[in-house]
Amino acid sequence: MRESLFHQHRKKNTLALIGDKVWTALFWAGSLLIIFLIGCLLFLILGKGLKLMTLDFLIDLPDEIEAGGGIGPFLFNSIYVLVLSLSIAIPMGIGAGIYLAEYAPRNRFTELVRTCVEGLASVPSIVIGLFGYVLFVEYFDVGLTVLGASISLAILNLPILTRVTEEAISMVPQELREASLALGATKAQTIVRVVLPSALNGILTGISLTACRAFGESAVILLAGGSSTSGFMWDFNLLSQGGTLPVHLWYIQSEALVEDAKEIADKSAAVMVLTILFLSFIIRLPIWIRERRFNR
Amino acid sequence: MEKIISNTTNLLKNPLLITKASFNKNYIKNHLFRFYSLLSVLLLGFILLMILFFIGKTGILVFKEVSLADFFFSLNWEPYEDHYGAGVFILGTLALTTLTFLIAVPISLVMAIFSAEIAPIWLRNLVRPILDLLVGIPSIVYGYLGITILVPFIREVTGTSIGEGLLAAAIVLTIMVLPTITRISDDAISAVSQDFREASYALGSTRLQMIFKVLLPAAKQGIITGVILGMARAIGETMAVVMVIGNTAILPANLYSPTSVLTSNIVMEILNVQYDSTWNYALYMMAFLLLLISLVLIFIIRKLRVKGV
Known part of the structure; x- marks a missing residue:
């Protein structure tokens, strides 16, 4: 006996239902596995390094030959370069973002500029490092410096900040602008006093992501800042070598002769991940405080 | 006053x-x-x-000093004997990107679909910050984990004596591009209008059919953008790759024997060469190639967007 169309259809439906259940289970399993692996990864990095961590390690000078050296100058340089590069990139990036979101007319020139921003955002970090190398080491002839590292890093961050700012600003409702303009404010006043404050959440999140990325960047620093430091702490000289913690980890892993290289590397990795956690926390703190206040 | x-x-x-x-x-x-x-x-x-x-x-x-054909197609990279063939590195970059694509795209899509459609809200709110955190972890740390954990593991499983190579690099890169592809695809899938879902359910489809036949096609453009951005990151990534790829300028015999890619070779050699030498110029040409590749990828993304709107 031939099965009726209805029965065939029902069979197909049952199959589809079973398939749905099976696939849902697979999606759950796959995703939980990945989340579990990511958790393991974080635990591994932090666990291995934090066990041995001491405060001295963070501020001591590194030692080329004997065990027990610290990472002081490298950690200092990391923060110094990060602050310098952000203070160059943030005003420029936000300015460019404001232009693209508020002023840019819809024409070919704007399209070209936007392509440039996205193009610059996709330039591999090693190419920006090489650019920094050509500019500062060959062209200006200042050698591998903190200054060169900061400016090259700022170039890496600029397009990301621009895009984040543009996105955050274009989320601001049009009514806010109109209300401000209707009260007699100029366009600049509107942007600075109304649009930017309401876009602040998005911009801060963007800055925090950028800061994390900049803190961990190594290819740019290696080529434009070098792999060592001036060798003593609290050196604010812009023209001393600009090696940072990520570069130091690379150096330790590949070339160092110290016997406790492995331990230093483990601890440096943990310090970096902790700093990233701290950075993303501290920059987003104002957002949480604002949200809290609004919710009450 | x-x-x-x-x-x-x-x-x-x-x-x-x-x-x-x-x-x-x-x-x-x-x-x-x-x-x-x-x-x-x-x-x-x-x-x-x-x-x-x-x-x-x-x-x-x-x-x-080097002919175009030699530079792009010759596999002979012997700077001390004036042979500057970048073919090995170009092939290496292509192979590594393809392998990363094959591993990373399915995993990222599973994650994206899971967090956009299947996961309960609390889990979704947990997944997104974790992915953001993954983006933040320095590439050098990934490389370090790769060399200290992944490479010994590969050595043990395959029984080779070295273990560094394309496979290790592709796995490390997968972890690095996973958040990029997942977040963008997730956003694209979440942005698909609720009407589409309801219409699909009303026609009697299961959730799975709805996801594969309605959501994914509708979010195609965003997903492709995410994948291209992820691949751009994979092509340009340097420090994580340099630590696990082995850094020898030869074509690899298999997935776990050492080779080299454009980025890793630049960073290994650039600090030791004279600025005014053909060797150095060759490295800059390789960087220029990377630059062009990434610009072309961005151009494709922009074209896609214009076509989609």
């Missing part, structure tokens, strides 16, 4: 009267601000041009 009071009284008498001085000041400030923001955006474009110019200008010099 007195001036403010007099201004206020003036304003009270005639609300439309704004003192000429303050009007001028605001007018100038308004224009200065506009000028400032225009200037910063122009600076961005200028920087890109400068990068293209400097890298290209230095790189092009390699063709004074």
Whole structure:
């Protein structure tokens, strides 16, 4: 006996239902596995390094030959370069973002500029490092410096900040602008006093992501800042070598002769991940405080 | 103080009267601000041009001594004997990107679909910050984990003595591009109109059928953008790759024998060569190649977006 169309259809439906259940289970399993692996990864990095961590390690000078050296100058340089590069990139990036979101007319020139921003955002970090190398080491002839590292890093961050700012600003409702303009404010006043404050959440999140990325960047620093430091702490000289913690980890892993290289590397990795956690926390703190206040 | 009071009284008498001085000041400030923001955006474009110019200008010099065909197609990279064939590195980059694509895209899509459609809200709110955190972890840390954990593991499983190579690099890169692809695809899937889902359910489809036949096609453009951005990151990634790829300028016999890619070779050799040498020019040409590849990828993304709208 031939099965009726209805029965065939029902069979197909049952199959589809079973398939749905099976696939849902697979999606759950796959995703939980990945989340579990990511958790393991974080635990591994932090666990291995934090066990041995001491405060001295963070501020001591590194030692080329004997065990027990610290990472002081490298950690200092990391923060110094990060602050310098952000203070160059943030005003420029936000300015460019404001232009693209508020002023840019819809024409070919704007399209070209936007392509440039996205193009610059996709330039591999090693190419920006090489650019920094050509500019500062060959062209200006200042050698591998903190200054060169900061400016090259700022170039890496600029397009990301621009895009984040543009996105955050274009989320601001049009009514806010109109209300401000209707009260007699100029366009600049509107942007600075109304649009930017309401876009602040998005911009801060963007800055925090950028800061994390900049803190961990190594290819740019290696080529434009070098792999060592001036060798003593609290050196604010812009023209001393600009090696940072990520570069130091690379150096330790590949070339160092110290016997406790492995331990230093483990601890440096943990310090970096902790700093990233701290950075993303501290920059987003104002957002949480604002949200809290609004919710009450 | 007195001036403010007099201004206020003036304003009270005639609300439309704004003192000429303050009007001028605001007018100038308004224009200065506009000028400032225009200037910063122009600076961005200028920087890109400068990068293209400097890298290209230095790189092009390699063709004074090496023929085009030799540079792109020769597999012989022996700088000490004046053989500058970048073919190995170009093939290496292609192979590594393909392998990363094959591993990373399915995993990222599973994650994206899971967090956009299947996961309960609390889990979704947990997944997204974790992915953000993964983006933040320095690439050098990934490389370090790769060399200390992944490579010994590969060595043990495959029984080779080295273990560094394409497979290790592709796995490390997968972890690095996973958040990029997942977040963008997740956003694209979440942005698909709720009506589509309801229409699909109303026609009697299961959730799975809805996801594969309605959601994914509708979010296709965003997903492709995410994948291209992820691959751009994989092509340009340097420090994580340099630690696990082995850094020898030969074609690998298998997935777990050492080789080299464009980025890793540049960073390994650039600090030790003379600036005015063909060797150095060849490295700059390789960087220029990377630059062009990433610009072309961005161009494709932009074309996609225009076509989609």
